[in-house]
Amino acid sequence: MPHNNQLILLNLAKDFAFEYLNHLDTANVIPDTNALESLNVFDEALPIQGNQATDTITKLASIGNKTTVNYNTGRYFGFVNGGVYPVGIAARWLADTWDQNAALNIMSPIGAKLEEVCENWVTELLGLPKQSKMGLVTGTSVATLCGLAAARYRLYQRLQWDVQVNGLIGAPRLRIIMGKQTHGTVTKMVSLLGFGSAAIEWVECDAQGRMLVDKIPPLDKQCIVILQAGNVCTGAFDDFKTICNTANAVGAWVHIDGAFGLWAAASQQFRALTHGMELADSWSVDGHKTLNTPYDCGLILCQDSEALVHAMQQTGSYIDLAQDSQRDGMLYTPDMSRRARGIDLWAVLHHLGQKGVANLVETLHQHAVYLAGELKDSPITVLNEVVFNQVMLQCDSPELTQTLLAKIQASGVIWCGGAQWQGQPVIRISICSWKTTQADMDITLKTILNCLKS
């Protein structure tokens, strides 16, 4: 395609993106039925002849612009999805235009450099040990996989079993210690790594989902202990200091799943929640949740870089790993070719600075506290201690809770999801977007109360 046509195409995409953004503030958070029906336009056979690129983009954008779920309205509270900072989008546009592959330094010096800078910044911001290494993957699920793979390598190596060579058949059994409120993605990764669900020793939790320390079984050097910085429903944090000290004394490995909560450590106000987390061996966290980077951005941080590198090892006659002074991102990740997500992570961190990240975390919390406080005198019960950005609601009966949730979801004004907590349905409000303002919280409150009355 001649250079000029590329510009026309990118300008067209930009115009559609601007059109989308211009309508965002007044848009519903979810697409309506008519818009969803328009998705059927895509049900066509793969064209035999190709189409003009401008026609392809026009078709995509004219349907796509009205069928998105709009996280960036400031009124979307589903899952822990977060929003995206414009600086992140702009950096990603550039990175995508540059078409960088972040596997090796030689493939993308800028990708490698910015990953390294982010590794230093994040380690410092979160108060993790200086020697920690960072791999950038798709999200916390895969980051947890990497942390557990590093644990598996190191514990087996200490038991003189080379798991890379011998695999798991005939290996001494490792024990996986985790709370009953651990996120489902962790269980999935435990299973993908071949530990088997029989290896899991489930620990009882308190009403907020924190592991009960005195229910943790005796640990030993064959244990991987998985803790949580931010329960997906309540936002609760485990007691890292006590548990890490016990685990470290016997040579167990500790991994912390901090998908959205690890960023609490960036704020003076919330650092106490993560007290002692630096005593763990590995941590997983997302950029695309609390930090509001573009998808997909998961960070594995590991203070035992040798274990991480060994667990992720790959060779090939055509792969020339960089020498000491340079950094090859694929040393720390399961995949080789990857988009250069360090570029947009860098841009968001560079734009926010330490104060900006702290301010973001504190603002999300303030919104959560405000909502919970305003609902106190309503017939809705706030079930959790609002320690971070999650608010968990329940009505007088399971039926009422489910009806309220359905009405909220149908409103289109705000959106949140449901879950089961101690066997009962709950409504989860996850305040995770930089876009959310006090006005959004007032609309949210009004919508919830209107849905309750209607």
Ligand SMILES: Cc1ncc(COP(=O)(O)O)c(C=O)c1O
């Ligand atoms: C505590 C926790 N762990 C792990 C995950 C999975 O993260 P991801 O979807 O980025 O893989 C989530 C997602 O919400 C989470 O809240």
